[in-house]
Amino acid sequence: MKRLSLLIIAAIVLPSLKIEDKEDEKTGSLEGTVIFESPELSKTKPISNKDKDTTTCGHEVIQETLLFKELKNDKSDGPKKKYLIQNVAADLKIGTKGKKGKDETYVLDQLKCVFTPHVLVIKRNGKVEFKNSDEVTHNVHLVAKKNPSPNIITQPKGSTSYSPRFEEIIKVTCDIHPWMSAYLVVSNNPLYTKLTNEDGKFEIKDIPEGKYKISFWHEQLGEITKDVEIKAGETSKMEIVYKTEK
Numbered sequence: 001m002k003r004l005s006l007l008i009i010a011a012i013v014l015p016s017l018k019i020e021d022k023e024d025e026k027t028g029s030l031e032g033t034v035i036f037e038s039p040e041l042s043k044t045k046p047i048s049n050k051d052k053d054t055t056t057c058g059h060e061v062i063q064e065t066l067l068f069k070e071l072k073n074d075k076s077d078g079p080k081k082k083y084l085i086q087n088v089a090a091d092l093k094i095g096t097k098g099k100k101g102k103d104e105t106y107v108l109d110q111l112k113c114v115f116t117p118h119v120l121v122i123k124r125n126g127k128v129e130f131k132n133s134d135e136v137t138h139n140v141h142l143v144a145k146k147n148p149s150p151n152i153i154t155q156p157k158g159s160t161s162y163s164p165r166f167e168e169i170i171k172v173t174c175d176i177h178p179w180m181s182a183y184l185v186v187s188n189n190p191l192y193t194k195l196t197n198e199d200g201k202f203e204i205k206d207i208p209e210g211k212y213k214i215s216f217w218h219e220q221l222g223e224i225t226k227d228v229e230i231k232a233g234e235t236s237k238m239e240i241v242y243k244t245e246k
Ligand SMILES: [Cu+2]
Pocket: 113, 137, 138, 139, 174, 175, 176, 177, 180
C-alpha cells in the first residue's frame, strides 16, 4: 500500500514538471545601435520663449527633435560623420509570443512648459495620464489616425487620461505653447518596444527564439524595417544606419 501511494505521488508530480519545462521557452536577447550618417550636424539652438508667463515658460527650451552624439574613433573617411541617435523606437514584432508584462499607468508630464519625456512607449489598451505639473494652463492635442484625437485642456496641476486601442505613433502638442511636442508610441507589448538611449543603444531581453521583423522609427529620420534572428542563450547584435541622400 505504501509503495502504491508513492507511485501515485510520482504520477501527479511528474506531469506538472513537464508543463513547467514547456513554459520555460528558450530565449535570447537583442542589442542594437542606431547610427545616422550625415554631414556635420550642429546642435539645435534652444528656443527663447517670449511667453507672457515668464516665470513658468519664459526660459530657453532645448529642442529634442534630433538628439545625437558623435561617434568617436570612427575610422571611415569622407565628408560624412556618424552620429548615435537617441529616442529611436525599436519595435520587435513579437505578436502573441513572449512575456506579457504588467499593466501600468504611463505618465506624460507637462513640466516647465516641456512635455516630459519627449517620446513615451505605452501599451495598447493601457492608460496614459497627461499630467500638468505647472501653474499655467496647457492643453494636450493628439494627432492620431487609428485612435481618437482629443484636444483636451489640462488645468494647472490637473490631469486627464487616454487609452488608445490601436498600435500607432501619435504626435502630441500643446496649442498654447507652440514649441511643446511629444510622441506616444502605442505598442502591442512594451517589453519588446524600446527606445534608444543617449548612446543610440537599445536592448530587448527574453525573446523566444525565432525569426522576427523589427521596425525602427524616429520622428525626423523616419522608419526602417529589418529582419532579425534570435537564438536561444545568445545575444544578437545589430547596427541600424540612417543615411542622408547627399
Ligand atoms: Cu502648454
